Amino acid sequence: MQVQQSQVAKPAWGMRVGWLLLALVATLYCVWRFAGPSPLQTNLLALLPATEADPVAEKAVDTLATALGDRTVFLVTSHDAAHAKAAAKQLGATLSASGAFGSVTAELPPFDVSKIAGLYMPYRFGLLAPADRAALADGTLSLHDTLARRLYSPLHGGLATQLADDPFGWLEHWLAGLPLATSNLEVEDGLLVAHRGNAASVLVMATLPGSAYESKVQHAVHEAVAHGEGALRQNFPDVTLARTGAVFYAEAARAASEREVHLIGIASLCGIALLMLWVFRSPRLILLGFVSTALGIVCALAATMLIFGKLHLLTLVFGASLIGEAVDYSIQYFVVYLGAGRDWDAQRGVRAVRPALMVALTTSLLGYAILTWVPFPALKQIACFAIVGICTAFASVMWLLPALLVRAPKRSPQRVFAGAARLLGAWRMVIGGRRAWGVAALLLILAVPGWLRLTSDDDIHLLIQRDPVLLAQEQKVRDAVGFDNSTQFFVVRGETPEIVLERAEALGAKLDGLTGAARLSSWQSITSFVPSAKRQDEDRTLLGQRVFNDPSALRGTLVQAGFRDEVADGWLAAYAKSDHSVLSIDSWLAAPWSQPFRHLWLGRVDAASTSGGYAAVVIPQGVTPANQPALIATAHTLPGVTFVDKAASVSTLFGAYRVDSGIWLAGALLCVLLLMMARYRPLGGIVVTLPVLLAVGVTLAVFGYAGVPLNLFNWLALMLVLGVGANYAVFLREGAARADADLGAVWTGVLLSAATTLLSFGLLAMSAMPALRSFGATLGTGIAVSVLLAPIGMPSQRRRAA
Template identity: 70%
Template sequence: MTPWHWQRTATPCRIRAAWFALALVAVLYCVHRFSGPSPLETNLLALLPATEANPVAEKAVDQLANALGDRTVFLVSSSDADHAKAAARRFGATLKESGAFASVTADLPPFDMAQIGALYTPYRFGLMTRDDRDALAHASDGDQSLRNALMQRVYNPVRGPLATQLADDPFGWLEHWLSDLPLATSNLDLDDNLLVAHRGDMTSVLVVTTLNGSAYESRVQRAVLTATAQAEASLHAAWPDATVARAGAVFYAESARRASEREVHLIGIASACGIALLMMWVFRSPRLLLLGFLSTALGIAGALSVTMAVFGKLHLLTLVFGASLIGEAVDYSIQYFVVYLGAPRDWDAQHGARSVRPALAVALATSLLGYAILAWAPFPALKQIACFAMTGICVAFASVMSLLPAMLPKGPRGPKGPKSTQRRAFARAAVLLTHWQRAIGAKRPWLVAVVIVVVCAPGWLLLTSDDDIHLLIQRDPALVAQENQVRDAVGIDNTAQFFVVQGASPESVLQRAEALGDKLDALPGDQSVDGWRSITQFVPSQKRQSDVHALLAQHVFDHPDSLRATLLQTGFRDDVARAWIDSFARNDTPPLTVERWLATPWSRPFAHLWLGAVEAKGARAYAAIVMPRRVTPSNLPALIATAHAMEGVAFVDKAASVSKLFGEYRLDSAMWLGGALLLVLVLMIARYSLRGGVATTLPVLLAIGVTLAAFGYARVPVNLFNCLALMLVIGVGANYAVFLREGWLRAGADIGAVWTGVLLSAATTLLSFGMLGISAMPALKSFGATLTLGILIAVLLAPMGMPAELPKEGRKHA
């Protein structure tokens, strides 16, 4: 049984009951989802598509985001060092008492640096810095060079925190290697068990926390913000001169969630109020107003429930865009009310639904076409928006076709009162339409089209583009400033651009990472990266360890008696010298491995450098990350070229990859746009014949052209989101010419009422989508500006699609 057959046979009571049941299920599901862990997706990276050709690179991006996402960093600063330290301790204690964090570290726990030396001492004959290797390999006077190195080691009073025992490391090669470990590459010093940075007369103390859950959960965000506010208030009460800067994904996620909720409320309330006023002004009926919003509410509830069921999470972008869907979803009920108000008292509700069904069906098809193209784009957020919108307008359409006839079984009441006022308004609208249609339509539509093209052509030539990733993500400037303050004080590594090194085994990965490090060190001048961080700085490859062992065997332990004499001459006891020489001879310790290093507690801050086993092209592989400390426009080409020249090495720049993808799909969108226009034209020709189909499609085609020309004249760069919004201009803007043509051809239709309904539909859509222009998110702002201008032009040019000569029964009020 088809839905329409069921509609004809079902009673109004049964239809209302069925819709009530569906609405109840949708609402209860939404309440269930929002009553538990928040379904809102506040992870901005989740909005982005997979941009790397290598899936291992995508995993590296995710692993870095996860490694840093559960940490928050606070920087407590004051011009008085004692105040800064005391304030940091109070701040950390307050955070710990709040229970909002899994851990809070202000005072560092006791740590025996000897643990690091203890790990590496058994492997000391395979560990040597590059400088020591080069000095040993190129020494021309072997014994004398060894003697000088030994004397410098014995009589050097300056020893670092990772000093080794003379008996285990007579020449200091292990100590040199330990000193090169990237354990203290930040700008912080250990002072009074606190990590302190001194900048001018300002002293800053670091407080590090880990979250009690995901940074993207609303519960965690609220707890962290509350605890931070309380800690800051406590700190300022005792030390007014102290300031706190913060950095962490949780703050950006909370800021994005709060901004989106604010925009949802603003756009939703403003749109609803504006639409209500417009509908009351035109229809003068609270009943029709409530029924129109009922249909829209059903669409929104259905869209929410289906989207969350399909995707699991609801992106902030979808939520904000969904608030603007009110204006489009209410269009179907507006067109139904126009037919209803022009009907006699004894009208047949089912006949009324059938009379408006062709226009609404064609409008629905064009709208679905526009959103279907959004669903094809590779952006998770756009796919979700498309699902939300397609579900919402389908439910709204179905409710207008079945529920509204059941709610309005009888025609409008008597001929006087508000209805006569509407008739006068409809008559004035018919006169206005007649004059406007004669000006741009009738027998001159092609002349008007040519004039518009001539005026727009220079604007098209002025078009430029901008594919920056920041079109999608707008971060809170205050948080960015605080994060930069933390980075400047601490010296945090660059985490946005890095190399991924891949190989068939851990050993091949380590060897390639070492080769990459050598190439990075060799970059000259402006191409230099000022150092890098890699797993190989903690765990050399087995080949490197074997090479060091061979180097020692050739240049140091090749003459054991001479080496022993050198040691004795500098004051070593004979048993100590003999024990060290014998330990090399009988050294059977296997090489140091990544697994052995990862088993130590102090390796955790650097564990993200090792990706471990990964799946690559269906085969098991291993991968690691190499992070350059400085990436600039001047050295970026050299870094990319270095990666291309090495097997198993890829340079990852997520922002640049997304921007590149934006550009590629912006160019592809021209084909999508042409294909969508062709499909709309075919649909219109199938409905209205060749001449009528072309005339009905012409307004939306010209609307797209005028919109693009306006961007060119205004020197506004075009981006992917402008192009995708043009798809919706096709889907939504084509509806107005369809509504007009269907109403004009409908027997006995009041053309003034039809034109009023078209203008009202356009006004509600413009009001909703136009509100996107106030969004803080540039992508939505681009959507809003493009849709507003495109739809405005489409509705103004819609009369071009009307027939020049009409049947008499279709010219009421004309």
């Protein structure tokens, strides 16, 4: 006897050591990843798929997101302008001293604005403002009157030019059209100030030392801003502070997700532990169940980070809810263990539970595998996480738990099992046998009106919901600055930079021509800073025809107006030398002051793209639902121009995949039906599949009656209802097929499995993320109906007795 026990102990200890090593490796890898730069992906845009027709548009989306992502803006407001300015200076000093930012700008540094005019001076004869160009073209321009206005009514602006270099003021007029100050801000005392009513707002700008989506950066910024706000409240109680920037949204999303992970994880663990303790009355079984679940979770974490590099917040929150499903396998094993009593044999227990768990695993994997086909990065991660987690949990039940549960149980909850058996018998009398078909018909009749009331909503905000407090503060900043940070823009492409500039100019002309409701407030384009070579040549030719066609007369006009001979001769000579002088994009990009606008030029892109190797963006301001159709139509009329609306593209994709998901669900149902028919013969397969089929139909009807629009995530959750909900009928069917099985114990295990799954997945319905709320509500409803109807799949009493 001792020899036999030692022979059993050796493989048992070997199995324990093997699983211990796996757990250590997975845990150490997770600790190592979280000890360094955070692997959490807090960039909500990273959840979105590539939706545009070509990669150039996606590059434009990424470029604009990066250009705006590292900027942080603070708005200090007070009814006392002096207080607002003093508070802004204090805030700037506090933030700068914190070391959390790469740079902080409250007071504008000295800048020689003549450098801007200096860049354009060599090319001034090819740069005409629209009004000057029109006046020269139609011959209404009087050189004498223009020169007189320039001499006696000079413009005293920051971008003024010298009379000797620009006697008629044409370059000065062109410089005045640069979109350098297209906002409500004015420079006062070295600060950027906006006045609205009797309130004064001062802008403080900062850049980040790293990515806005790094946890280390977020923590540092959070502490610095909290310290700055506290100092303002103490010294300037009348001042309010608004802030905006990607780092604040990312930090808020991360904090909200961490709260949900803790809530769902702790609530699931406590709830499942209490349920298992109530049923099994064994702390040891609870511990072993959580060991199996913990192995699944830690291996899923390690595999997901190893494969994807980053861990989406959505995946992390969903992973916390996977506890309820992963523990199902161990629960089924514990039911067999307790039901065996003194006759317990670990390997015999594995053989008894293996068929049901194999079918259950297959149906669950089918549901999650479908998620891998959807092009949403977060859903692929969720599928990977779930597949690794439940496979690991299944494997641990098959090989680890038998090595840990060698001795027979000391006691069995027979009273609970007996009560469950009575409940199952009574419920089977209501819905089982031939009555199942009547129940199915009744449920379908009740469901049809709900189906007819179903609607859909594919809004992108179902996936991303930004913090409302931050949104309100962002709107305050926008209102003060007068800038509409639109997510809609045009991408202009061409084979060469020149073609891109010409097409962007054609687009600008079209946008300027929009009238009525289609009119824009303004637009930003690279061509506002760098006209095309063709435009520069046309302007120079126009000057040659209208102004420099008679050099001696022009010289006389200048001398008569008071210009010295050498100044007049120098200006004429400069025109003669400018024959081949063309301002290029590279020259503009090399100027330091162009940095805030460089995102308008994408530069060289994929040469294999259908629209050419270079691209730029044109950003319209004041886009509304009324003028958006006109903008889209404008893009269609011009070659190489595409209107990009990331939110609308994702919403359209949501809708397309929502429709496709109905087909996927039907195909998955067919696969499950065929699997069940192969396992339980045709009629048996139909009745085992019937509960989950009815659960899907009833869940859809509930949403219809409740008036809740369906989205892609409802349909994807129905895939999981199919994968998880089919397990309960399988567990009952397999339990009824075992001659020595206690149906009360089997039904107890099914109810406990459903309760743990409902507890964990149901908590998702309380998530702040709309996508997870849809998941949770759908899963909770579907799983509840599945377990209630699961006895339909049991064989009749006569067949079981036979």
